Amino acid sequence: MERTVQDQRDMKHHHEKCKHHLYQFVQVELNDGSVYQGILHSYDHDKMYIIMPKMHHPMSMESDESSSRLFPFFGPFGLFGFPFFGIRVFGPFFPFFI
Template sequence: MQHHVQPQRDDHHHHHEKCKKYLFQIVQIELNDGSVHQGLLHSYDRDKVYLLMTSHHHHHHGEMEESRQFFPFFGPFGLFGFPFFGIRSFGPFFPFFI
């Protein structure tokens, strides 16, 4: 009898390892819906990764979604959580070619 729980645990472990590696670095996340987001990998927990990013860069199904947290001294930044189950891929973000 096969269990479908193990792949989810493997995915969580894989995401946690990547979070440890890229913590406090600029990353790019591609979600299962095809949307792409860049930001500073601020933190993570058991189920989500949290990026610090400008509020106007966070879209939800084609519409702007406002941040609930703002950092007025640095601009309109917010902390956004992305559930691991919704992430297709993520890694370091390189905005230019060297």
């Protein structure tokens, strides 16, 4: 698959933003409108990786008692990858008033 000049420019822009915000709390908005917050852990050529709490669905029958003891308020954390082509915008997230 050959990338266009615009795709290459966008990729470079995403890499520069990732380099600047590495290990910071960021917010990511995807092309489908969904929004995620977490700590920017790393990035590679095609994706950025964010540490976020794993979400448990209420209908899930799985129960992991040991993990709920480790993080009683937020549940266990996971590393989630977001492909650059699916990201509309991302940047620092400030959840508190300064």
